[in-house]
Amino acid sequence: xxxxxxxxxxxxxxxxxxxxxxxxxxxxxxxxxxxxxxxxxxxxxxxxxxxxxxxxxxxxxxxxxxxxxxxxxxxxxxxxxxxxxxxxxxxxxxxxxxxxxxxxxxxxxxxxxxxxxxxxxxxxxxxxxxxxxxxxxxxxxxxxxxxxxxxxxxxxxxxxxxxxxxxxxxxxxxxxxxxxxxxxxxxxxxxxxxxxxxxxxxxxxxxxxxxxxxxxxxxxxxxxxxxxxxxxxxxxxxxxxxxxxxxxxxxxxxxxxxxxxxxxxxxxxxxxxxxxxxxxxxxxxxxxxxxxxxxxxxxxxxxxxxxxxxxxxxxxxxxxxxxxxxxxxxxxxxxxxxxxxxxxxxxxxxxxxxxxxxxxxxxxxxxxxxxxxxxxxxxxxxxxxxxxxxxxxxxxxxxxxxxxxxxxxxxxxxxxxxxxxxxxxxxxxxxxxxxxxxxxxxxxxxxxxxxxxxxxxxxxxxxxxxxxxxxxxxxxxxxxxxxxxxxxxxxxxxxxxxxxxxxxxxxxxxxxxxxxxxxxxxxxxxxxxxxxxxxxxxxxxxxxxxxxxxxxxxxxxxxxxxxxxxxxxxxxxxxxxxxxxxxxxxxxxxxxxxxx
Amino acid sequence: xxxxxxxxxxxxxxxxxxxxxxxxxxxxxxxxxxxxxxxxxxxxxxxxxxxxxxxxxxxxxxxxxxxxxxxxxxxxxxxxxxxxxxxxxxxxxxxxxxxxxxxxxxxxxxxxxxxxxxxxxxxxxxxxxxxxxx
Numbered sequence: 001x002x003x004x005x006x007x008x009x010x011x012x013x014x015x016x017x018x019x020x021x022x023x024x025x026x027x028x029x030x031x032x033x034x035x036x037x038x039x040x041x042x043x044x045x046x047x048x049x050x051x052x053x054x055x056x057x058x059x060x061x062x063x064x065x066x067x068x069x070x071x072x073x074x075x076x077x078x079x080x081x082x083x084x085x086x087x088x089x090x091x092x093x094x095x096x097x098x099x100x101x102x103x104x105x106x107x108x109x110x111x112x113x114x115x116x117x118x119x120x121x122x123x124x125x126x127x128x129x130x131x132x133x134x135x136x137x138x139x140x141x142x143x144x145x146x147x148x149x150x151x152x153x154x155x156x157x158x159x160x161x162x163x164x165x166x167x168x169x170x171x172x173x174x175x176x177x178x179x180x181x182x183x184x185x186x187x188x189x190x191x192x193x194x195x196x197x198x199x200x201x202x203x204x205x206x207x208x209x210x211x212x213x214x215x216x217x218x219x220x221x222x223x224x225x226x227x228x229x230x231x232x233x234x235x236x237x238x239x240x241x242x243x244x245x246x247x248x249x250x251x252x253x254x255x256x257x258x259x260x261x262x263x264x265x266x267x268x269x270x271x272x273x274x275x276x277x278x279x280x281x282x283x284x285x286x287x288x289x290x291x292x293x294x295x296x297x298x299x300x301x302x303x304x305x306x307x308x309x310x311x312x313x314x315x316x317x318x319x320x321x322x323x324x325x326x327x328x329x330x331x332x333x334x335x336x337x338x339x340x341x342x343x344x345x346x347x348x349x350x351x352x353x354x355x356x357x358x359x360x361x362x363x364x365x366x367x368x369x370x371x372x373x374x375x376x377x378x379x380x381x382x383x384x385x386x387x388x389x390x391x392x393x394x395x396x397x398x399x400x401x402x403x404x405x406x407x408x409x410x411x412x413x414x415x416x417x418x419x420x421x422x423x424x425x426x427x428x429x430x431x432x433x434x435x436x437x438x439x440x441x442x443x444x445x446x447x448x449x450x451x452x453x454x455x456x457x458x459x460x461x462x463x464x465x466x467x468x469x470x471x472x473x474x475x476x477x478x479x480x481x482x483x484x485x486x487x488x489x490x491x492x493x494x495x496x497x498x499x500x501x502x503x504x505x506x507x508x509x510x511x512x513x514x515x516x517x518x519x520x521x522x523x524x525x526x527x528x529x530x531x532x533x534x535x536x537x538x539x540x541x542x543x544x545x546x547x548x549x550x551x552x553x554x555x556x557x558x559x560x561x562x563x564x565x566x567x568x569x570x571x572x573x574x575x576x577x578x579x580x581x582x583x584x585x586x587x588x589x590x591x592x593x594x595x596x
Numbered sequence: 597x598x599x600x601x602x603x604x605x606x607x608x609x610x611x612x613x614x615x616x617x618x619x620x621x622x623x624x625x626x627x628x629x630x631x632x633x634x635x636x637x638x639x640x641x642x643x644x645x646x647x648x649x650x651x652x653x654x655x656x657x658x659x660x661x662x663x664x665x666x667x668x669x670x671x672x673x674x675x676x677x678x679x680x681x682x683x684x685x686x687x688x689x690x691x692x693x694x695x696x697x698x699x700x701x702x703x704x705x706x707x708x709x710x711x712x713x714x715x716x717x718x719x720x721x722x723x724x725x726x727x728x729x730x
């Protein structure tokens with residue numbers, strides 16, 4: 001009940017007593033205010049309580065939901081539009097025409113719950129009979145030593161799976177697996193690399209690339225945003241198969257230890273074929289050599305085209321000559337000193353088999369006859385600094401930017417100091433080492449009119465942008481000189497009628513691991529561009545320790561080993577690449593005899 | 597008036613409940629169907645990828661090369677050669693069709709008789725000019 005502020009009885013009483021009646025009013029007002037305050041306070045407290053209860057309820061709700069999400073198996077939203085689901089966990093790899101190089105296949109992994117097993121011993125023996133690489137005794141031990149989970153196989157064929165089903169033991173279980181399949185077998189093995197499983201679970205396992213483009217492009221291949229898009233390479237499968245066939249035939253005919261071949265488009269930098277022998281099967285990738293004495297190149301996993309960093313020999317001569325022409329020091333007809341042997345300090349620079357092409361030799365003949373002394377004199381005209389800068393612009397000082405995981409590791413071996421003797425030896429390809437891929441990219445720069453384009457394994461849509469390293473005229477003259485090597489020089493076996501092959505041979509002695517060089521072990525290289533009138537492709541062949549024993553004396557020069565192999569590659573692949581041979585037609589105006 | 601409104605609202609509520617019940621079951625049935633279809637799509641996709649892998653495996657170049665060698669007698673396939681390129685000029689024109697000969701043809705000494713040709717007319721003009729002494 002509301003108390004009046006000035007209750008009449010008390011006021012009258014106060015007045016009678018002579019006290020101030022206002023005090024009563026103030027006292028009552030105070031009481032009333034206090035009561036109001038209490039009411040508001042309790043209401044606020046109730047509201048705050050309700051609010052925190054709501055917050056707590058929400059927190060509990062969210063917490064329970066999160067816990068549920070974390071603990072439950074992920075499920076795709078069923079009601080969402082179909083087609084959005086990831087088709088495969090790893091994208092396919094296809095060649096430039098869309099033929100499959102690597103794809104996925106569903107298979108099964110085998111694991112066991114030994115606690116559920118009826119007959120561990122019998123099961124172990126039955127499994128060992130199905131999978132010859134399993135050991136029955138070891139398997140039985142693992143089944144019976146009290147563990148609750150055992151992995152048995154990562155992948156298996158449907159036939160093997162059926163046989164395991166037929167064992168019929170409830171402790172054997174299958175988990176779905178997506179595995180990588182390379183349907184072409186050993187073809188393109190070094191580019192593709194291989195795969196293995198990453199994190200493994202019962203229901204799925206990560207597929208990760210272990211080498212080659214599978215590892216270099218791993219993030220792209222596993223990107224769910226591009227899951228359906230296959231990775232298209234610049235490789236042409238038919239050309240690749242032909243190159244591998246010819247290279248293998250050449251290696252067996254010449255008793256070589258190994259070899260590599262590259263076909264590269266000079267304008268786009270696309271690699272159309274890249275082979276390295278011996279090769280391996282990426283479906284069943286062999287284990288790398290671990291022995292310390294083993295040369296890395298002894299392993300079939302070694303990609304000679306990219307990782308084979310060797311002195312490339314006389315194939316380098318064209319760079320010295322091209323640079324000298326670019327600098328205006330010489331032209332193809334300038335006579336240079338080629339008097340062998342050349343004495344430089346305590347070094348004697350000799351020609352092959354002690355020839356002497358001097359005293360003077362035209363620059364074009366320096367290339368055609370492959371004169372070390374002539375090239376050395378040209379290199380001295382250029383000087384070490386300019387020579388280094390030029391080789392750097394040709395990409396010889398950096399690893400190749402190829403999309404292979406092995407590429408960045410294959411650094412060219414560059415001498416630390418660059419005295420004149422290094423200038424001389426580098427001009428004919430000794431002293432510094434690079435991979436065949438480096439050489440192919442540099443020859444492409446000469447072939448396409450003087451623009452260095454980066455080699456790539458991915459399909460390009462148009463000519464690549466590059467940096468100009470040579471003028472068009474110099475590049476043209478250089479190709480013409482290399483054509484001379486084939487028509488009247490050291491690579492006469494490279495003549496393929498109609499295809500105007502232009503190239504340069506190179507023979508380099510193999511370095512011993514202990515220092516010095518082997519007398520009778522060589523690396524032969526033939527680097528070429530064709531057709532000379534408008535170069536389209538670089539063809540490069542390198543053979544490791546080849547020897548031609550058809551004659552009375554074993555021949556180990558590139559002219560007898562790499563050159564015929566390269567010629568056969570051009571003869572076989574040029575028609576596949578759609579290059580029409582230039583036919584030397586008989587003169588139209590010639591009179592022909594006719595009877596009357 | 598008010599009781600009628602109550603009754604109508606109640607009936608409406610029952611109708612809505614019935615509708616929601618049916619929709620719920622229809623949705624669940626559709627979701628089940630979608631799940632089945634997606635399973636089927638996934639199976640078909642998997643089968644497709646297996647078949648594409650199979651195709652690639654059966655068409656791998658070394659197998660084709662071996663098959664071409666084995667069946668050389670029937671197919672006669674050889675690697676492509678540079679000499680197999682041709683030009684458009686090497687393609688023969690279609691042979692003109694000769695109509696069937698149904699009646700006899702007039703010939704003189706083996707040559708089909710020809711009426712006055714242009715050359716004959718020129719010759720005649722030249723001859724007449726010479727007669728006139730020009």
